[in-house]
Amino acid sequence: MSGNTPAYAWLNGTIVPWDQCLIHARTQGAFWGANAFEGVRAYWNNSDRQLYIYRLEDHIARLRASMHCLDMPQTYSDTEITAAILELLRANRYEEDVHIVIVPYFAMGRNFDPLCHTEDTGMHITVLPMPRSPRYHQGAKAGISSWRRISDDTMPPRIKTGANYHNSRLAQHEAVRNGHDTAILLNHRATVAECPGSCLAIYRDGVLSTPPGTSGVLEGITINAVARLTAEHLPLRFERREIDRTELYLADEVLTCGTLAEIQPIVSVDGKAIGKGQPGPTTRMLQELYEAEVRLNPTEKYSLAVY
Ligand code: PMP
Incomplete structure (x- = not known):
């Protein structure tokens, strides 16, 4: 982490520098909010020196349910999503409570109908430190x-x-x-x-x-x-x-x-x-x-x- 910005994010299969986690403004995801998402917490236990992700399986199951209702292709397996999150958390070397956001989104589509169904999708995963609310x-x-x-x-x-x-x-x-x-x-x-x-x-x-x-x-x-x-x-x-x-x-x-x-x-x-x-x-x-x-x-x- 440098300052308040995490060093890394995850975009379409790859760990990228935070500033390069970019998708085009005219993707259906960015323009219309045509995405599915999950917010997941991981908790830092100082005596174990360990970060524990809480109920990731349940979050991935609900993500799949949302994607199913939205007719979104399920591009990544549970194992791949889990591995991506672990890789990202380890790359950023978090030792504090964090909030992980997983976002599969609809991308451009092939024609000029901005609401068309498309199999063209992507996914980004970002993590931010998230202390407990007062x-x-x-x-x-x-x-x-x-x-x-x-x-x-x-x-x-x-x-x-x-x-x-x-x-x-x-x-x-x-x-x-x-x-x-x-x-x-x-x-x-x-x-x-x-x-x-x-x-x-x-x-x-x-x-x-x-x-x-x-x-x-x-x-x-x-x-x-x-x-x-x-x-x-x-x-x-x-x-x-x-x-x-x-x-x-x-x-x-x-x-x-x-x-x-x-x-x-x-x-x-x-x-x-x-x-x-x-x-x-x-x-x-x-x-x-x-x-x-x-x-x-x-x-x-x-x-x-x-x-
Ligand atoms: N309702 C809404 C609208 C929410 O955004 C959330 C947060 N995900 C919840 C309820 C609580 O859901 P969960 O306990 O699974 O985070």
Whole structure:
């Protein structure tokens, strides 16, 4: 690394200097956001002197699901993608928490129809240092967005593609303009969907609830980990069901979870304090269980050692 810029990136099969990880402005990927992507975290464990990639297999499986829905050729095997990521992390010699982004994209196509189907695709992989958000500790203030979450009949949120994040940006920018840290999007039925880049759960009366995959959400890997950690370690029930807006206001705790966000407490919604207006004990317990799994005591089942 020189300064804040990584030394290397990966483009179409080769490690390249960061500044040469370039694709043409008129590729469908760059112009229309016609891509699929995954964001993956790797955690640095200082006592092991080891970097652990968390749940790479699940991320690659979801990448393949997105590509399948987009009719994108699956050019690289799981083994090749994994090898590319390991090579890139080792080349940059990271000894800190990082965020890996894998992006297969549609390239030019052979004719002048910019929306044509094309088998002409490419892939880039980049990694940036990614320390934990201060909101992990302090919690975030959320506002209900005036923008509705995209839905399966228009832009399926189950597909993780750059184009979908236009909806997330509208919501996030509005939330920040209105003095919140993040947004909560409702779907077209006006029930709770998710945050711009993470899933949402509420805790009330001993039950942890999150909207199902049919509520206009990305099928989250972190929420699945939360479901399993809850079943294994906590005396709570976990359920997937539609959630009303007012249930957010009445919850004992609200939390958001995603690869980048990890597990973050939401301390207010629309200016109304959630519980005592501070991160609650269930969220804190889930953070501890998650931290143990991703960093402190990772297992081969879920984590891949880089060095
Ligand atoms: N929803 C959206 C819109 C996201 O971008 C993300 C982050 N990938 C999530 C939910 C959480 O998914 P995951 O836990 O798999 O990162």
